[in-house]
Amino acid sequence: MVKLFDLKKIDKRIEKIISYPGIGKNNLILRKNYWIASLAFFIVIVVLTFVFWLIYPEFKILLSYGLFLSVIFLEYLIAAFFVRENLKKIQVINQVLITVGTFLFILKLGGIPHSGGLIFVGFFVVLFSLDFKIIKYSVLLFIIYVITLVLAGILHPYLTVAPEMTSSANIFLFVVNLLWISAFAFLFVLNFISQRIEIEKKEIKLLKELNEIRTKLYTNITHEFRTPLTVIQGMTDLIRTNPDKWLHRGTRKIENNSVILLNYVNQMLDLSKLEAGAMTVSMIQGNIILYITYLVDLFRSLADSKKVTLQYFPENEPVLMDYDPAKLTQIISNLISNAVKYNKSGGKVEITTSINKSNGYRLEIKVRDNGIGIKEEELLNIFDRFYRGDKDRKNIQNEPGSGLGLALTLELIKLLGGTIRAESVYGKGTEFRVSLPVTNNASLVENKDLAEITGVISAPEAYYEEEGPLVEKKCRQNKPELLIVEDRHDIVEYLSALLEKDYCVQYALNGKEGWKKALDLSPDIILSDIMMPEMDGIEMLDKVKNDVRTSHIPVIVLTAKADIASRINGLKRGADAYISKPFNKEELMAQLNTLVELRKKLQKRYSIIGYNPVSKDADNNTEDIFIQKVSEFMRDNLEDDNFNINDLCYEVAMSRSQLYRKFKSLTNKTLFEYLQLIRLHKAKELLTTADINVSEAATLSGFKNLSHFSRAFTKEFGINPSKIKKM
Numbered sequence: 001m002v003k004l005f006d007l008k009k010i011d012k013r014i015e016k017i018i019s020y021p022g023i024g025k026n027n028l029i030l031r032k033n034y035w036i037a038s039l040a041f042f043i044v045i046v047v048l049t050f051v052f053w054l055i056y057p058e059f060k061i062l063l064s065y066g067l068f069l070s071v072i073f074l075e076y077l078i079a080a081f082f083v084r085e086n087l088k089k090i091q092v093i094n095q096v097l098i099t100v101g102t103f104l105f106i107l108k109l110g111g112i113p114h115s116g117g118l119i120f121v122g123f124f125v126v127l128f129s130l131d132f133k134i135i136k137y138s139v140l141l142f143i144i145y146v147i148t149l150v151l152a153g154i155l156h157p158y159l160t161v162a163p164e165m166t167s168s169a170n171i172f173l174f175v176v177n178l179l180w181i182s183a184f185a186f187l188f189v190l191n192f193i194s195q196r197i198e199i200e201k202k203e204i205k206l207l208k209e210l211n212e213i214r215t216k217l218y219t220n221i222t223h224e225f226r227t228p229l230t231v232i233q234g235m236t237d238l239i240r241t242n243p244d245k246w247l248h249r250g251t252r253k254i255e256n257n258s259v260i261l262l263n264y265v266n267q268m269l270d271l272s273k274l275e276a277g278a279m280t281v282s283m284i285q286g287n288i289i290l291y292i293t294y295l296v297d298l299f300r301s302l303a304d305s306k307k308v309t310l311q312y313f314p315e316n317e318p319v320l321m322d323y324d325p326a327k328l329t330q331i332i333s334n335l336i337s338n339a340v341k342y343n344k345s346g347g348k349v350e351i352t353t354s355i356n357k358s359n360g361y362r363l364e365i366k367v368r369d370n371g372i373g374i375k376e377e378e379l380l381n382i383f384d385r386f387y388r389g390d391k392d393r394k395n396i397q398n399e400p401g402s403g404l405g406l407a408l409t410l411e412l413i414k415l416l417g418g419t420i421r422a423e424s425v426y427g428k429g430t431e432f433r434v435s436l437p438v439t440n441n442a443s444l445v446e447n448k449d450l451a452e453i454t455g456v457i458s459a460p461e462a463y464y465e466e467e468g469p470l471v472e473k474k475c476r477q478n479k480p481e482l483l484i485v486e487d488r489h490d491i492v493e494y495l496s497a498l499l500e501k502d503y504c505v506q507y508a509l510n511g512k513e514g515w516k517k518a519l520d521l522s523p524d525i526i527l528s529d530i531m532m533p534e535m536d537g538i539e540m541l542d543k544v545k546n547d548v549r550t551s552h553i554p555v556i557v558l559t560a561k562a563d564i565a566s567r568i569n570g571l572k573r574g575a576d577a578y579i580s581k582p583f584n585k586e587e588l589m590a591q592l593n594t595l596v597e598l599r600k601k602l603q604k605r606y607s608i609i610g611y612n613p614v615s616k617d618a619d620n621n622t623e624d625i626f627i628q629k630v631s632e633f634m635r636d637n638l639e640d641d642n643f644n645i646n647d648l649c650y651e652v653a654m655s656r657s658q659l660y661r662k663f664k665s666l667t668n669k670t671l672f673e674y675l676q677l678i679r680l681h682k683a684k685e686l687l688t689t690a691d692i693n694v695s696e697a698a699t700l701s702g703f704k705n706l707s708h709f710s711r712a713f714t715k716e717f718g719i720n721p722s723k724i725k726k727m
């Protein structure tokens with residue numbers, strides 16, 4: 001379909017005609033609206049005048065009034081092309097002219113009752129002027145309107161009615177004038193109200209967004225703070241209870257974690273300072289290459305400990321320029337620490353600096369690594385606050401960090417008038433390119449003073465202490481087995497220290513490993529974190545609780561996410577308890593204890609032969625069904641001496657070892673102990689109710705060896721089977 005009018009094109013054309021360089025967007029819209037409204041008025045007035053001329057060609061006064069208005073609007077339409085800032089003033093002058101002119105025409109026509117409704121024109125002008133949003137103009141126009149109205153009233157007795165103004169012409173005019181004035185007034189008010197609604201909607205949306213950002217920020221902050229705090233609290237506790245063992249290691253961990261906390265706080269303060277524009281730049285002038293060399297050297301030991309080669313290649317040397325040492329330190333440190341952190345053993349980090357003259361003099365700093373890389377879709381987010389990367393990307397969550405580093409780096413670079421770009425090939429490596437303007441205005445600092453400036457900067461190793469491998473200790477059988485699923489080594493270490501006395505502690509460093517171990521070990525209880533790489537705690541919980549092989553294992557979720565939503569989420573998915581970091585030692589131990597005790601009670605319930613779950617307790621449904629299935633299968637195959645365990649495995653869809661473990665943990669009995677019990681109970685039932693002898697009863701309930709049967713029977717019921725028969 002061919003459009004007769006392409007409104008968008010017309011709109012653009014009008015904008016082009018009436019805009020001028022430097023006009024703001026708001027100003028342009030206002031100007032355009034007035035221009036279009038004036039054009040509409042102009043057309044309406046010309047048409048009305050023409051129609052009126054056709055009907056009342058002799059009515060000279062009104063024709064000249066139409067002409068008067070047309071000239072004023074035409075003048076405004078033309079003025080809009082030429083006048084820039086003072087257009088509003090011209091508009092006000094025009095509006096005064098219209099009000100006063102209309103008043104004079106009313107007098108000529110014979111006063112208000114004979115004006116064909118022209119008296120409303122003045123009021124309409126006042127209404128229209130409201131859109132200027134300059135109250136004094138509107139008040140001025142209103143006062144002028146009131147004066148004309150009162151004057152017309154006072155002068156009325158002295159006026160003579162124009163002979164052309166017959167009563168039919170008066171009525172006709174009145175209707176026409178009232179019609180168009182009402183139509184415009186209506187549209188004007190409508191527009192005003194819809195604008196208000198639009199603004200309100202926008203405000204509500206903005207408020208909502210702000211709220212969401214704030215909540216997210218708080219959740220993230222608390223998360224980042226809670227983990228180091230847990231370690232600090234935990235280590236203090238361990239030192240107090242066993243100073244000989246923990247004093248050295250514990251204090252070092254406390255130190256590291258407080259450095260991490262301090263770093264978060266500093267980064268956040270810096271970010272808010274930058275945002276508020278309160279961060280000042282304090283430049284010195286010197287050989288920046290020397291300074292960067294010094295910074296790179298600070299990272300040598302960190303790189304060595306991760307077996308990453310760190311090299312610096314300055315293309316030009318020396319480069320004398322202004323730089324802010326503190327800010328440059330933060331920028332370079334963040335980039336190098338990332339390049340080392342998100343790298344693999346044997347990786348490489350290369351830093352190069354060069355001068356780029358294509359766009360003024362600029363210093364280009366490149367930090368390139370051949371590490372884990374960043375997915376393309378993630379590149380957009382890495383400069384966001386708290387962004388820590390895709391959880392699928394290996395390695396990320398095991399590294400300490402808050403996701404503030406690059407956000408801060410970007411802001412600092414912006415403050416220094418520079419730019420930063422990131423390029424990455426996932427799995428291959430990443431390159432950050434920083435470009436800083438070269439200026440030479442600050443006071444020169446001798447190289448020998450560099451030590452003084454840099455003296456404040458400490459080496460970054462403190463945060464990145466190499467974690468030794470965690471060792472799972474062998475433990476005595478009778479302790480309940482606890483599986484800890486947690487990605488932070490120091491927390492695992494603390495938890496093990498806390499719990500190894502009462503539990504046989506096993507651990508997994510992410511959800512995926514946790515799920516695998518839950519299947520393999522069928523532990524008595526699981527303690528799991530939520531935020532972990534590979535598979536998070538909630539996903540693992542889901543798997544554990546929805547798989548018949550593991551559904552019986554109680555799970556305590558331990559997390560830094562203290563917000564209500566994630567608590568509910570965790571509980572909904574079947575977590576048996578929820579403890580937030582930093583946790584209270586007693587609370588954690590009590591929870592573990594309660595759940596293990598609860599398990600024992602359940603074991604009692606399930607170990608009773610012939611246990612028949614009458615109540616369909618939702619929580620234990622899967623377990624009830626499982627036990628029922630197993631015991632039914634056993635009863636059905638009781639006489640079969642070669643009881644086939646493989647058939648039972650098939651029946652309950654589990655491997656032999658899983659079946660053994662699940663059964664044992666539910667009933668505290670092995671499958672064969674249980675089977676024997678069922679057989680003995682059956683034999684007892686037969687002996688007491690049916691008229692059969694002991695050996696028949698033994699055979700019917702699956703015993704081949706009579707003496708073995710007798711022994712087992714006596715042990716279970718405290719009475720010899722032959723005696724029971726006699727009773």
Ligand code: ATP
Pocket residue numbers: 334338339340342369371372373374382383387388389390396400401402403404405406407430
């Ligand atoms: P922080 O720097 O505050 O200690 P962080 O390193 O996680 O924590 P950023 O420096 O802001 O935070 O980086 C954000 C994310 O970008 C990182 O979590 C990581 O996923 C990714 N990233 C940054 N640099 C690299 C790199 N060189 N290679 C791979 N991924 C990177």
Ligand code: MG
Pocket residue numbers: 334337338401405406
């Ligand atoms: Mg970082």
